[in-house]
Amino acid sequence: MTKPFRRAAFSAFGASAAAFALALVTxxxxxxxDPIKIGxxxxxxxxxxxxxxxxxxxxxxxxxAAGGVNGRKIEIISYDNHSSAAESVRAFQRAANEDHVNAVxxxxxxxxxxxxxxxxxxxxxxxxxxGAASDVITQNIAKDYNNLKYTFHGYATSxxxxxxTCDAAKDLLVKDLHMKSAVVMSEDAAWTTPLDVEYLNxxxxxxxxxxxxxxxxxxxxxxxxxxxxxxxxxxxxxxTGISHVGVQPTxxxxxxxxxxxxxxxxxxxxxxxxxxxxxxxxxxxxxxSFAGPGVAVTPKTLPFVAAFNKRxxxxxSYAGYTSYDEVYYIADAIKRAGSTDxxxxxxxxxxxxxxxxxxxxxxxxxxxxxxxxxxxxxxxITGLMLQWQNGKQVNLWPEKVxxxxxxxxSFIKLGAAN
Amino acid sequence: MGVLFWQILIDGFAISSLYxxxxxxxxxxxxxxxxxxxxxxxxxxxxxVAAWAAGNDLHVGPYAGAAIGVAIGFGATLLTYFLIxxxxxxxxxxxxxxxxxxxxxATLLWGIMLQELIAYFYTNNAKTVAPIxxxxxxxxxxxxxxxxxxxxxxxxxxxxxxxxLVNRTRAGKAVLAASMNPRGVTLMGIExxxxxxxxxxxxxxxxxIAGVLLGMFLGVSSYSVGPLTASAFSIVVLGxxxxxxxALIAAYVVGYLETVTAYLISPAYRTIPPLLLLVAVMYVxxxxxxxxx
Numbered sequence: 001m002t003k004p005f006r007r008a009a010f011s012a013f014g015a016s017a018a019a020f021a022l023a024l025v026t027x028x029x030x031x032x033x034d035p036i037k038i039g040x041x042x043x044x045x046x047x048x049x050x051x052x053x054x055x056x057x058x059x060x061x062x063x064x065a066a067g068g069v070n071g072r073k074i075e076i077i078s079y080d081n082h083s084s085a086a087e088s089v090r091a092f093q094r095a096a097n098e099d100h101v102n103a104v105x106x107x108x109x110x111x112x113x114x115x116x117x118x119x120x121x122x123x124x125x126x127x128x129x130x131g132a133a134s135d136v137i138t139q140n141i142a143k144d145y146n147n148l149k150y151t152f153h154g155y156a157t158s159x160x161x162x163x164x165t166c167d168a169a170k171d172l173l174v175k176d177l178h179m180k181s182a183v184v185m186s187e188d189a190a191w192t193t194p195l196d197v198e199y200l201n202x203x204x205x206x207x208x209x210x211x212x213x214x215x216x217x218x219x220x221x222x223x224x225x226x227x228x229x230x231x232x233x234x235x236x237x238x239x240t241g242i243s244h245v246g247v248q249p250t251x252x253x254x255x256x257x258x259x260x261x262x263x264x265x266x267x268x269x270x271x272x273x274x275x276x277x278x279x280x281x282x283x284x285x286x287x288x289s290f291a292g293p294g295v296a297v298t299p300k301t302l303p304f305v306a307a308f309n310k311r312x313x314x315x316x317s318y319a320g321y322t323s324y325d326e327v328y329y330i331a332d333a334i335k336r337a338g339s340t341d342x343x344x345x346x347x348x349x350x351x352x353x354x355x356x357x358x359x360x361x362x363x364x365x366x367x368x369x370x371x372x373x374x375x376x377x378x379x380x381i382t383g384l385m386l387q388w389q390n391g392k393q394v395n396l397w398p399e400k401v402x403x404x405x406x407x408x409x410s411f412i413k414l415g416a417a418n
Numbered sequence: 419m420g421v422l423f424w425q426i427l428i429d430g431f432a433i434s435s436l437y438x439x440x441x442x443x444x445x446x447x448x449x450x451x452x453x454x455x456x457x458x459x460x461x462x463x464x465x466x467v468a469a470w471a472a473g474n475d476l477h478v479g480p481y482a483g484a485a486i487g488v489a490i491g492f493g494a495t496l497l498t499y500f501l502i503x504x505x506x507x508x509x510x511x512x513x514x515x516x517x518x519x520x521x522x523x524a525t526l527l528w529g530i531m532l533q534e535l536i537a538y539f540y541t542n543n544a545k546t547v548a549p550i551x552x553x554x555x556x557x558x559x560x561x562x563x564x565x566x567x568x569x570x571x572x573x574x575x576x577x578x579x580x581x582x583l584v585n586r587t588r589a590g591k592a593v594l595a596a597s598m599n600p601r602g603v604t605l606m607g608i609e610x611x612x613x614x615x616x617x618x619x620x621x622x623x624x625x626x627i628a629g630v631l632l633g634m635f636l637g638v639s640s641y642s643v644g645p646l647t648a649s650a651f652s653i654v655v656l657g658x659x660x661x662x663x664x665a666l667i668a669a670y671v672v673g674y675l676e677t678v679t680a681y682l683i684s685p686a687y688r689t690i691p692p693l694l695l696l697v698a699v700m701y702v703x704x705x706x707x708x709x710x711x
Contacts, residue, residue: 045538083542225681225685246544247639255549257561279546279549
């Protein structure tokens with residue numbers, strides 16, 4: 001060991017020893033002025049993911065401007081996961097171990113959230129997802145509550161989303177258009193497995209017979225053979241479950257003038273930029289969502305959209321709404337818990353009763369088959385059914401918050417309706 | 419059965435024509451300068467994203483958007499040549515026989531850099547180019563998008579022009595000669611580096627046009643970079659490295675094999691049979707269908 005190095009090493013040791021000693025004598029009150037840190041792990045390069053850190057930052061700035069949480073500011077630390085589960089796990093470890101965050105908001109991809117879930121228990125760090133949907137996330141909590149109770153599902157489960165879609169289909173397709181048959185088309189991914197199960201269960205209950213169930217590979221580039229097959233089966237409607245794919249099936253549907261309406265989950269269609277992304281091919285597509293531009297789901301929805309648009313120049317993606325709410329109810333839970341201790345924070349979050357931008361947020365209890373899943377229903381969160389019309393996202397359902405009527409492009413042939 | 423047959427024939431033709439155009443330039447630069455450009459897919463995606471951005475950010479019409487896309491594809495290709503390939507070809511620090519592998523690695527990394535830049539600025543969501551022709555026409559009972567016919571026609575016009583250029587002009591003949599015997603060409607008093615620039619310029623135009631057409635027909639995202647390079651690469655290897663006519667035939671073999679698989683088996687498996695065929699060709703006829711070496 002050379003002399004200068006030894007000296008440097010010694011002084012570094014001295015400094016850290018001094019810091020350690022200082023930390024021991026520092027009174028607890030000093031710590032309470034430290035900022036509350038919330039880590040945000042998201043797909044910054046994807047349209048749906050980009051809104052997650054932006055909306056979280058917006059919420060944090062608003063809370064801080066109003067005085068913070070018991071005088072403590074909220075600090076958002078963002079990590080771009082490049083849509084990769086492995087990078088997300090590394091980001092989560094860094095957030096918990098090095099950046100010492102008090103909670104994490106993570107991802108719209110179910111595969112990513114499922115990969116992070118065991119780490120919430122190992123590192124005792126609260127995680128809330130603003131956009132993943134797979135029911136398995138909360139089913140895992142039911143199986144191993146003590147370890148996985150740190151995970152909260154801040155977005156609807158796939159099963160709830162399918163039910164919400166069926167509820168809307170009952171009014172819009174069965175009652176108004178007398179449709180009787182459908183083909184379910186979804187992408188092959190973790191979130192669509194429970195979605196499809198529930199579609200196949202709830203569609204027949206509202207009087208729609210499922211003729212075929214097609215799962216498409218997410219790397220499909222040419223949808224012609226799929227549409228060709230569906231058209232041959234002559235359903236009244238296509239019920240969709242797509243999120244990772246969006247632009248290509250939509251553009252090709254329009255280009256080939258597939259005469260069957262698309263109705264269901266089409267996550268990318270929730271983005272305000274989707275009209276541009278598809279050069280207007282999305283005209284007439286119906287998609288399920290829990291919020292939409294111009295729809296005052298709660299008194300908080302429209303002010304949030306306006307503030308987001310003013311700051312970032314576009315409307316939030318679906319995961320933006322939930323990410324914004326999550327910062328608020330995490331802050332609220334820390335306030336109620338009077339501490340950032342993870343176990344106390346979990347207890348406080350379980351008691352959440354917060355009206356956010358998409359409805360009233362309450363989590364299902366420990367004894368539910370889906371603990372920490374959002375309660376979905378008329379008293380909490382109902383969901384919407386929107387349609388792209390002339391470059392705008394128009395809400396059609398439920399009727400009390402509708403701002404338009406169903407309208408299809410001319411190439412759609414409404415078979416059973418005639 | 420009848421309709422399905424025509425459907426496969428028509429769809430397969432459109433996709434194959436696009437593959438042919440994309441792979442022709444790739445085969446040409448390998449034939450002439452021995453360069454396997456693994457940033458091929460990234461250059462095509464750059465053309466698509468540029469055409470898309472021109473339409474949406476600059477609000478230009480479909481023709482101007484397509485022209486801007488082709489121009490950016492052309493520019494990005496020349497940039498690749500002058501920034502990445504040419505310095506490696508000319509350096510004395512790397513031994514001649516090792517240069518090919520250096521260029522291979524450098525273009526691969528360059529492609530990844532372009533991909534990340536595109537994803538950073540324009541997200542990794544798929545983009546499509548506003549089509550120049552819209553609507554559908556019925557061909558023997560198959561409802562075919564007019565854009566699909568437009569794609570095939572443009573591909574074949576461009577390939578035809580390329581053929582005339584190579585076989586009927588002096589500069590083209592120099593290119594052809596360079597692909598057969600580079601040393602001979604230099605002995606004839608033609609500067610090889612000029613030939614290279616000409617070939618890369620032609621390649622740039624082909625990449626731009628193929629990219630924009632692909633953007634109108636199917637759409638691409640930054641994730642398409644790898645698969646696009648891989649498909650051009652396997653078509654060219656199947657056709658015989660460096661053989662342009664081999665690449666054209668291989669493009670149709672691959673295009674139809676994929677389409678038949680997609681229609682008769684499942685769209686999820688469409689890329690598998692061409693890869694199996696490639697492996698089989700490697701065993702039986704390693705120089706490819708029309709390869710010289």
